[in-house]
Amino acid sequence: MKRLLFGFLLLATLCQAAPPPITLGSPVSLPAVGLRFRAFREMKPMPLPMPAIRAERRGDGAKLLSNHEYWRFRQTAGVWFNDSCVIRVGTVTIAPFEKPELKPESELLAEFTELDRELPEEQMKKWVRQFAASEVLEVKPFSQSLYGCSAQVYELEERDGAHQVAYLLSPRTDPLRKVLLLFSIEKSRFDDRAERVIRQTLGSVQFVAPRRETVSLAEGNRKKGTPEYEASRARVIQSIRNFRDWWYVETDNYIFVSNQTDRRAMTRLRTELENAREVFADYFPLKIPLQSVSVVRIFNKRDQYKEYVGADMQWSGGIWTPARRELVISPLDRGARDSVQQMIMRQVAFHEGFHQYLYFATGEAQAGMWFNEGTAQFFEGIEFRTGKGIVVLPQYIERTLTALFDGDRVHDIAALVKMDRTEFYGEKRNVNYPLAQALVYYLWKGAPVAGKPEYAQIPVRYYDKLVETRDAGAANAAAWEGVDLQQLGRDLSRFWNDSNLIRQSIRYQPPAAPAAPPAGRGAAVGSRR
Structure with a gap:
């Protein structure tokens, strides 16, 4: 039997x-x-x-x-x-x-x-x-x-x-x-x-007879950019031109391509990513013309995303790929509540969206890991209040960051800011990510309320030098010149162990950055439809 x-x-x-x-x-x-x-x-x-x-x-x-x-x-x-x-x-x-x-x-x-x-x-x-x-x-x-x-x-x-x-x-x-x-x-x-x-x-x-391409009124009125910009835009449209279920829409700074069936949710995400970009520019204003359109590709199903990004990245929920110059976003597997799906897609879009923005804003330079990943994590905390995007500290992120410094623990900041890609993504990546986020948050919002406003110039110096030289090593040297990293480590630990300072930092918003000069095709890179 x-x-x-x-x-x-x-x-x-x-x-x-x-x-x-x-x-x-x-x-x-x-x-x-x-x-x-x-x-x-x-x-x-x-x-x-x-x-x-x-x-x-x-x-x-x-x-x-x-x-x-x-x-x-x-x-x-x-x-x-x-x-x-x-x-x-x-x-x-x-x-x-x-x-x-x-x-x-x-x-x-x-x-x-x-x-x-x-x-x-x-x-x-x-x-x-x-x-x-x-x-x-x-x-x-x-x-x-x-x-x-x-x-x-x-x-x-x-x-x-x-x-x-x-x-x-x-x-x-x-x-x-x-x-x-x-x-x-x-x-x-x-x-x-x-x-x-x-x-x-x-x-x-x-x-059958091929369908001839027609130019819409919106396309005819669209402000054109540099030849490089227009070529990048044409590539995006070509990548989906023969697919009935795929569509694209342009905003001021992006071209979104998607086969999402829920267009209302997509409209909200497009609006929020545009608004988040304004926050990126407040902290890091554009200083050079853009040479490529910012592409966001969003899939309707998880398996389509996994097939597109390949075996190495199938674990991810979204990825900015500099080589292909596009931000690719996955929906979650079916079963999660819509509100949870939207929240996670939003965080992924803001995180990867900053990587994309920084790449083009610096003339396609490769930024250092502490700065690139720490700032992307920092911008996951963007919220929109009365139409304006601000960076806050969600409670679940606050718990993660404060846990890093339990018992007045002091981390080696000198080691963190020198890490290359391999080391940052290595066996201690689960510590390196939140530590970089804790550092960037402190530099922008914690140090000013803790009586250390000079620290807030570190990310500014880094960005300015990266735009000027496109050299991450030179940017790192300029950012940390004259800074006592051991003392910074102690100041960082003191801040994350002080709940009153953390509360003050959440309310504090850094002064607005100076207005950005025109981008690759004027201040607005694209046209609304």
């Missing part, structure tokens, strides 16, 4: 664990490309990851992108995925590049011009190889007759444990127009059934 029961449980477990079969799903549409087809069941659209900055050119400081990554971004019309398959749609509009290089975006824009002729056979193979990032093993005609179009099959090398095959499609009425459907299917899932479903997908392909 036990054996029978065990066998039944094992069979039930295996049946439960078996992935669902690959079957045909709902129709999808790429209006800008003029293409319709049916993807696989339960496939979700994936916005295109932004091309990453790979290096900086010495001398002029130009940001360098991979020409392969940038070319692939420009040639990708859409991506759909589920647990075992990915379909990537490519449009053959730019010739393949000669060799992998790192170049500024301005050079890539000039170099990657639209094709005005059909690519020769060998060039087409090269295009497919670069798009799929895999070697082409064989090219052959597609045996099945398709409605209104012809097709070629490109057999590809396996990549990352997935079977890959691509189909180059062209409408018979316009043979110069070519679209590639690249299928990547887990090797263990690729079988006769999967091949049958791929054929059904190809049989569902319809070419």
Whole structure:
């Protein structure tokens, strides 16, 4: 009986664990490309990851992108995925590049011009190889007759444990127009059934007239920025241009892209992040023109966020990625109350939003860990009262910070302010984060009420020097020049053990910073819609 029961449980477990079969799903549409087809069941659209900055050119400081990554971004019309398959749609509009290089975006824009002729056979193979990032093993005609179009099959090398095959499609009425459907299917899932479903997908392909882009009145009236700024904005819009469920909206300083269905909650978050940015600028005013739009990408579902950010960051609730120049925010897993979800998303937006603001405000400098993380934590305490954003000290944060200094404990501030990324995020990260926050809060709001107003100039000196030199080491030296760090450690401990001073600091608001000069496209970077 036990054996029978065990066998039944094992069979039930295996049946439960078996992935669902690959079957045909709902129709999808790429209006800008003029293409319709049916993807696989339960496939979700994936916005295109932004091309990453790979290096900086010495001398002029130009940001360098991979020409392969940038070319692939420009040639990708859409991506759909589920647990075992990915379909990537490519449009053959730019010739393949000669060799992998790192170049500024301005050079890539000039170099990657639209094709005005059909690519020769060998060039087409090269295009497919670069798009799929895999070697082409064989090219052959597609045996099945398709409605209104012809097709070629490109057999590809396996990549990352997935079977890959691509189909180059062209409408018979316009043979110069070519679209590639690249299928990547887990090797263990690729079988006769999967091949049958791929054929059904190809049989569902319809070419229609591409939808022409129109310029809205709001877009026509929008104040334009620097060429770099406009190029960054165009990349964001391109990353979602073919997805019906994705939308974007611009505010004074941001462009938000999202597939959130609850637009009321999104409206509130957009308003609060704009208001939080005013607080960032009160403490750290803009001193140089902005070269990039501030991008905020917000997902509707947690699994979409995890797929987008990759395996290393799936634990996070939001992340600012300087290389891709976007702030990405995740919803919580379903089950949490809406009010809790909104509170956490708001804290993530303010924290990561400051990282984003600081990066652009300092000319894309890499700030020191104590300053960058401590200040981002500090701004998680922004609250809006009578329309004005101020920094307070929520009770749960106060409890965390005061616990660091129980029994008049004195921390090594000299070690904290010298920490690099590896050390700060190391085994003591759970201490380093709140300690940096306790320090920054004290410098801005605790020291003035404790009779040490000179400490409040430390973050100002740091920021000013970072903007001037873009050198975190020089900024650190300027910030701490003449400061007795051992004495600062004792003063810090004394403050966090004095409840009266803490109460006074919560009521205290630092004087407003001087007005900021015009940004990259005037004081308002963007236009309201």
